Amino acid sequence: MKSTKKTTSATKRNTRGKPAKRRRYSKSVRRVVAASVTLLSILAVCCIAVGGYGWYLLNKINIDDDNGSLPSDFSYPEGEGPESIPDISFDSDPYENATTVADIPVMGDTEDVTNILLIGIDGRTNYSARSDSNMIVSINKKKKTIKFVSLLRDTCVTIPGRDKDGDGKDDYNKLNAAYAFGQEKLLFKTIEQNFRLKIDKYVGVNFVVFPIAVDKLGGIDIELTAKEATQIPKAGTTVTVETGDPNFVPMDNRAGTYHLNGFQTLQYVRIRHIDSDFGRVQRQQKAMNILLDKARRADIFTLMGMLDELLPQVKTNMGRGEVLNYVMDAGAYLSYDIMTTYHVPQDGAFLNKTINGGAMLVLKDPKQSVTDLHTYLYA
Numbered sequence: 001m002k003s004t005k006k007t008t009s010a011t012k013r014n015t016r017g018k019p020a021k022r023r024r025y026s027k028s029v030r031r032v033v034a035a036s037v038t039l040l041s042i043l044a045v046c047c048i049a050v051g052g053y054g055w056y057l058l059n060k061i062n063i064d065d066d067n068g069s070l071p072s073d074f075s076y077p078e079g080e081g082p083e084s085i086p087d088i089s090f091d092s093d094p095y096e097n098a099t100t101v102a103d104i105p106v107m108g109d110t111e112d113v114t115n116i117l118l119i120g121i122d123g124r125t126n127y128s129a130r131s132d133s134n135m136i137v138s139i140n141k142k143k144k145t146i147k148f149v150s151l152l153r154d155t156c157v158t159i160p161g162r163d164k165d166g167d168g169k170d171d172y173n174k175l176n177a178a179y180a181f182g183q184e185k186l187l188f189k190t191i192e193q194n195f196r197l198k199i200d201k202y203v204g205v206n207f208v209v210f211p212i213a214v215d216k217l218g219g220i221d222i223e224l225t226a227k228e229a230t231q232i233p234k235a236g237t238t239v240t241v242e243t244g245d246p247n248f249v250p251m252d253n254r255a256g257t258y259h260l261n262g263f264q265t266l267q268y269v270r271i272r273h274i275d276s277d278f279g280r281v282q283r284q285q286k287a288m289n290i291l292l293d294k295a296r297r298a299d300i301f302t303l304m305g306m307l308d309e310l311l312p313q314v315k316t317n318m319g320r321g322e323v324l325n326y327v328m329d330a331g332a333y334l335s336y337d338i339m340t341t342y343h344v345p346q347d348g349a350f351l352n353k354t355i356n357g358g359a360m361l362v363l364k365d366p367k368q369s370v371t372d373l374h375t376y377l378y379a
Contacts, residue, residue: 094362
């Protein structure tokens with residue numbers, strides 16, 4: 001898995017290994033994607049029907065002129081800099097006997113395929129925290145497909161150029177640590193080195209938008225398990241279960257359907273200690289499904305007010321003209337074949353390791369996982 005060699009991007013599809021199994025997407029996933037595209041369509045309507053206000057909304061998006069690097073005048077909030085990320089040490093190299101990915105060609109954008117990285121940032125600023133979610137959106141205009149790939153945050157990877165132990169090899173850490181160590185630029189390099197994918201476009205969204213969006217839409221009704229209900233604070237309180245504060249008051253200890261406000265919904269999508277990172281991803285998708293479905297049924301003025309507050313929390317290295325092109329194409333994307341959410345690692349393709357008290361997902365066969373990923377994206 002470790003590799004510091006530079007490779008050139010390949011434009012041809014890698015055909016090694018067993019092709020990844022293609023599955024049709026579920027109705028709930030289809031609704032999530034359709035609702036997401038609907039929001040783009042609404043923004044397009046704002047640009048056309050409301051004219052200047054639509055362009056005003058687009059101008060609220062933060063354009064990253066530093067292209068994935070920290071601004072020169074930026075300073076980290078206390079406790080949120082790279083020094084807050086624990087180093088990972090193994091008794092032995094977890095990938096010592098694994099097949100290397102270094103000889104797999106690096107795949108990038110082609111004439112037909114465009115890959116964009118969606119980054120969920122969980123912190124007080126758009127720069128300091130680890131990336132809580134990393135999802136590749138792959139648009140194939142020739143085949144009219146949109147494919148989604150979640151790179152699980154706890155996946156064990158090598159971080160390019162980080163060698164704190166001085167052994168001349170890149171250090172291991174969780175994938176989500178790359179963002180804290182070096183922002184989008186280092187996250188791009190980490191994905192390229194470990195998954196042999198060259199991605200140079202991203203859209204980052206700070207999770208602080210979640211409670212704003214939920215409250216603007218009047219909250220959400222969601223079905224919870226008994227364990228999930230014990231992890232969510234009672235309405236009107238702000239103490240979270242993660243702090244360990246004895247003043248934490250759980251919403252309930254019974255399964256059922258509950259109405260959550262914005263703060264409660266944010267705590268719901270952050271739950272992970274009752275199961276695993278897979279469960280966390282499923283909860284995020286479930287909440288987004290409900291939220292976007294409500295947005296789909298909201299009136300245009302409610303949505304414009306919501307976008308007015310949400311878009312300042314969006315960051316991208318694409319220019320406003322390029323963003324506008326995607327917005328104006330939103331209607332066409334509704335007719336695309338939306339493929340089910342694919343995640344790396346796949347079920348059964350990893351080992352669960354507990355390192356420094358935290359869970360890490362170590363790929364059983366890195367080369368096969370990367371080959372399957374390429375096949376899924378480019379086939």
